Amino acid sequence: MADGLLAQSRQPGIEALGFEERLALLVDVQHTAAYNAALRQRLKAATLRQTACLEDLDLRTPRGLDRTLVATLASGQWIRTSQSVLLTGPTGVGKTFIACALGHQAARDGFPVLYRRLPRLLDDLAIARVAGRHRSAFTKLARTRLLIIDEWMMTRLTADQRRDLMEVIDDRHDRAATILVSQIPVSGWFDQIGDATYADALLDRIVHNAHRIELRGESMRRRTTVSSETDTATAT
The missing domain is CATH 1.10.287 (Helix Hairpins)
Structure with missing residues (x-):
């Protein structure tokens, strides 16, 4: 002032x-x-992997991104009602960018946000358990209004990883919003979890009442590279 x-x-x-x-x-x-x-x-606390915002989202390139759904998610109501967003699709179609854009919007709306890759998240939880800090680690994740987990189910889980992930997801069920980003389609998550009982419990908490964005098409990185090469050739 x-x-x-x-x-x-x-x-x-x-x-x-x-x-x-x-x-x-x-x-x-x-x-x-x-x-x-x-x-x-x-x-700063969110540690988003990419600097992205919804205003920069490419809605013209055909890749299965619905304008109406994007507008719905931009309102933030899904965070207030503790719903999930499942972002799947091949490499390079912009999954992480979209997830970070939604995270950026959530931060602008006043929500605490945290981005983590699943392998790093599981490693951090394992280290916290050994150090006797696992309770505080789980509490921090549970209190985060929007948790973005990238590289979801890229590898098969071990027994300890299933247990830790179950605790994270159960703490957040109907209490906080989550974005899951994966190259693996939802139909393949059951096998990657590696145990039928855990798989049923996890998917029951994740899949139902979730917004799904199933991207398709060629890599956006490849399109950008080709476009840049074309512009360079034209200028030459």
């Missing part, structure tokens, strides 16, 4: 405004500064 007051004093004709109007401008400056500071903290 002090900075705002100094900036006001340098504006020509500011004396024409009344006390209430100038105070309202200062309050607006303070509110914006506090919001931006909190947003920076949330984004």
